Amino acid sequence: MLVMVSRDCEPPLAPRLTVDDLARTPDDGRRYELADGRLEVSAAPTGLHTRAEHRLGWLLTNAAPDEVFEVHAGPGVTLNDARTSHRVPDLAVIRTAEFTLPYQTRPPVLVVEVLSPESIFRDMQRKRDEYARFGIASYWIVNPSLEKPAVSVLRLDGGAYREAGQVYGTDVLETEESFPVRLVPEWLVADGPWKAAIGGGADPAAGTGAVAEG
Numbered sequence: 001m002l003v004m005v006s007r008d009c010e011p012p013l014a015p016r017l018t019v020d021d022l023a024r025t026p027d028d029g030r031r032y033e034l035a036d037g038r039l040e041v042s043a044a045p046t047g048l049h050t051r052a053e054h055r056l057g058w059l060l061t062n063a064a065p066d067e068v069f070e071v072h073a074g075p076g077v078t079l080n081d082a083r084t085s086h087r088v089p090d091l092a093v094i095r096t097a098e099f100t101l102p103y104q105t106r107p108p109v110l111v112v113e114v115l116s117p118e119s120i121f122r123d124m125q126r127k128r129d130e131y132a133r134f135g136i137a138s139y140w141i142v143n144p145s146l147e148k149p150a151v152s153v154l155r156l157d158g159g160a161y162r163e164a165g166q167v168y169g170t171d172v173l174e175t176e177e178s179f180p181v182r183l184v185p186e187w188l189v190a191d192g193p194w195k196a197a198i199g200g201g202a203d204p205a206a207g208t209g210a211v212a213e214g
Contacts, residue, residue: 018083019076019103031074035126037084042119045090049114052144052188053090056112059198060093063181069109070094076103077111079134087127090114090142093178109178110138128154132161138177142188149185172200 016037025032029044045053053073061071075092079085086103091112098106111131113123123141131139139154139161150168153175154161167173173183187198 016082016084019078019086020083022076022086031088033088034084034086035130040122043116045114045116048144048146048189049090049116052114052142052149053112055188055194055198056114056142056183057091058195059183060091060110060181064093064179067096069179070096070099072104075108077108077134078103078105079130085130087130089127107135107137109136110140111136112140112142114142114144128161132156132159142185144189146189149189151183151185151188 017034017039018037019034021039022032022034025039031042031044033040033042057071057073064071070093072092072094074088074090075094077087077089077092079087089108089111091110092104092108093110094104094106094108100106113119113127115123128139135156137156139156141152141154143150143152148168150166151173152163153165153167153173155164155177165173167183167185170184170186173181173185175181182199182201184198184200187194
């Protein structure tokens with residue numbers, strides 16, 4: 001038997017949300033983002049995620065030239081003119097001259113995402129594509145694992161990211177991009193004198209190798 005279904009019975013498509021709608025989300029510590037007008041909600045980060053985010057933010061803040069760059073934790077970044085794509089990276093390095101309100105509408109020079117179990121696909125696939133389309137020159141992905149902490153460095157090349165380096169454990173990431181930074185992934189999460197050792201300086205066990213990122 002053939003059953004005819006009237007289009008009048010089809011549910012209406014939900015309207016696409018914009019950044020204006022984010023003002024109605026609760027202030028509950030979770031992260032509210034937009035993907036092509038659809039709301040995505042992430043749990044508040046905990047544990048090693050927050051430790052790695054704090055320590056890397058500290059390192060970048062101390063390395064960035066004053067009055068030229070600013071390091072922001074959890075800034076809202078609106079990625080398109082329609083204002084239907086909006087992300088909240090864990091960290092972003094922004095040129096002070098290109099800082100915008102209430103959300104960032106110009107590409108940061110660097111964004112950082114710290115992986116959580118539920119964010120791996122989003123951070124490594126969808127956000128990778130979105131950040132590249134927006135023109136963010138550098139994207140770092142941090143794995144805050146006690147067993148094998150790692151930092152992957154992606155650089156924009158021809159409208160897409162290419163992997164410029166991946167550093168594990170006690171190896172040293174060295175980059176001159178935007179400003180000089182040295183980073184030992186182990187000290188993003190390990191107990192001990194992290195402020196002295198995170199740049200590969202004071203701890204004799206740190207810095208067994210080096211990876212230069214152009």
